[in-house]
Amino acid sequence: MHELAFYALAACMVLFTLLTIASRNPVYCAIFMILSFAATAGLFVLLGAFLLAAVEVLVYAGAIMVLFLFVIMLINLRTEEQEGLRLNPLAIVAAGTFLALVSRALKDLGPAVADAPNALEGSPGLIAETLFRRYVVPFEAVSMLLLAAILGTVVLARRQRGES
Amino acid sequence: MITLEHYLALSAMIFTLGLCGVMMRRNVILVMMSIEIMLNAANLALVAFNRHLVPVAGAAVAPDGQVLVFFTIAVAAAEVAVALAIAMLLFRRLDTVSVDDVANLRW
Numbered sequence: 001m002h003e004l005a006f007y008a009l010a011a012c013m014v015l016f017t018l019l020t021i022a023s024r025n026p027v028y029c030a031i032f033m034i035l036s037f038a039a040t041a042g043l044f045v046l047l048g049a050f051l052l053a054a055v056e057v058l059v060y061a062g063a064i065m066v067l068f069l070f071v072i073m074l075i076n077l078r079t080e081e082q083e084g085l086r087l088n089p090l091a092i093v094a095a096g097t098f099l100a101l102v103s104r105a106l107k108d109l110g111p112a113v114a115d116a117p118n119a120l121e122g123s124p125g126l127i128a129e130t131l132f133r134r135y136v137v138p139f140e141a142v143s144m145l146l147l148a149a150i151l152g153t154v155v156l157a158r159r160q161r162g163e164s
Numbered sequence: 165m166i167t168l169e170h171y172l173a174l175s176a177m178i179f180t181l182g183l184c185g186v187m188m189r190r191n192v193i194l195v196m197m198s199i200e201i202m203l204n205a206a207n208l209a210l211v212a213f214n215r216h217l218v219p220v221a222g223a224a225v226a227p228d229g230q231v232l233v234f235f236t237i238a239v240a241a242a243e244v245a246v247a248l249a250i251a252m253l254l255f256r257r258l259d260t261v262s263v264d265d266v267a268n269l270r271w
Contacts (some may be wrong), residue, residue: 021198021201040204051240075193097206100167114168116216117215117216138235149242152246156246156250157253
């Protein structure tokens with residue numbers, strides 16, 4: 001049952017990711033990306049990260065994707081600008097190198113990790129406990145970063161005086 | 165039995181697809197989507213590692229990897245907001261969203 005769910009979700013994820021980077025229409029790309037992130041959320045559930053699965057759907061498939069769709073529709077690309085994949089030999093080389101390195105690294109993962117999963121389940125209480133005790137300083141730093149991003153976006157996107 | 169290697173191999177595949185997307189697409193919005201895909205692949209690897217850590221004797225495994233994924237998602241959201249504002253500016257000033265048209269800083 002676990003195997004079946006993993007392979008189904010993994011196949012969905014690879015397929016939708018492929019469609020995301022290969023579709024000609026940017027709106028389709030955004031839709032396929034939502035589906036890819038939904039499959040990731042399913043994999044998070046299989047890994048016991050229940051809170052993260054919910055956050056993935058809310059933040060990625062909800063907020064970030066709406067942002068992308070908004071900008072795609074504001075920019076309103078003409079059809080001749082909708083291009084597909086451009087085959088780039090450098091990209092093939094980079095992808096091949098990366099895959100070779102990872103498959104070598106997968107051969108000996110070391111004693112700190114095991115094939116069998118441990119008992120960890122990412123319930124909201126446990127995550128909050130860790131986040132607000134051990135990681136409270138990084139948490140505050142991230143909130144400052146988000147504030148900076150909001151201010152930066154407003155400053156960038158504001159129409160300058162004298163501009164139409 | 166689904167092992168850690170399965171998740172890591174899937175994560176590597178998704179990351180490679182995102183890498184190809186960054187290098188092969190010209191539309192700046194699609195390049196950003198590919199970056200999000202790469203971040204997502206890294207998130208998957210982090211959660212998988214966290215789930216397969218060997219617990220130290222007498223202690224439960226801490227959800228450090230999952231907390232790190234939290235931070236990644238927050239940083240990705242901030243990055244997308246600023247980057248999309250830049251893309252809007254680009255389109256407003258130069259009437260293009262192609263990365264080839266704004267390659268002045270490229271060596």
